[in-house]
Amino acid sequence: MAYIDLKDGLPGIIGPMAFRPETAKPLNELAEVLLRSDNSLSRGDRELIATYVSSLNDCFFCQHAHGGLAQHYLKCDTSLIDQVKEDYLNAPLSDKLKALLAIAAAVQKSGKDVDESAIHNARKAGASDLEIHDTVLIAAAFCMYNRYVDGLGTWAPRDRNFYQDRAARRAEEGYADFKPV
Numbered sequence: 001m002a003y004i005d006l007k008d009g010l011p012g013i014i015g016p017m018a019f020r021p022e023t024a025k026p027l028n029e030l031a032e033v034l035l036r037s038d039n040s041l042s043r044g045d046r047e048l049i050a051t052y053v054s055s056l057n058d059c060f061f062c063q064h065a066h067g068g069l070a071q072h073y074l075k076c077d078t079s080l081i082d083q084v085k086e087d088y089l090n091a092p093l094s095d096k097l098k099a100l101l102a103i104a105a106a107v108q109k110s111g112k113d114v115d116e117s118a119i120h121n122a123r124k125a126g127a128s129d130l131e132i133h134d135t136v137l138i139a140a141a142f143c144m145y146n147r148y149v150d151g152l153g154t155w156a157p158r159d160r161n162f163y164q165d166r167a168a169r170r171a172e173e174g175y176a177d178f179k180p181v
Contacts, residue, residue: 051085
């Protein structure tokens with residue numbers, strides 16, 4: 001049960017967004033830009049970065065909601081998403097995405113944990129400055145989103161099919177015009 005009286009017992013971030021729609025709007029607009037706008041990183045790659053950071057933060061709702069979207073966009077099965085969360089270095093990912101995930105993991109610990117060698121490795125693997133920028137911002141934003149969800153004690157459905165079944169609709173609708181209720 002959530003720590004405050006959230007409307008209708010909605011899961012994860014949906015409850016807090018329904019509770020305070022005026023803050024939901026800019027949060028959703030940020031997610032739209034970071035995860036869906038034109039970018040040389042695919043939507044699937046960006047959702048995977050969000051998933052990975054959310055798993056590092058142990059945010060059940062966000063790691064499975066965005067994992068379902070990553071799975072949808074990447075047209076992969078759950079085992080790839082799980083492998084990335086457990087050991088991305090041995091997952092079948094590009095060297096560039098592995099280098100970006102290393103940066104995301106550093107941001108999750110502290111922005112100051114990102115160092116020149118991580119940036120050098122990402123550039124060496126072919127990452128652009130925009131991709132590095134957006135990886136840092138996705139990681140930082142998802143630390144905020146995860147803390148928002150878990151800091152209010154929201155609940156999350158435990159069945160992963162809940163998230164996978166909703167991924168295609170969320171992918172089609174996006175985040176900017178998301179209405180929590």
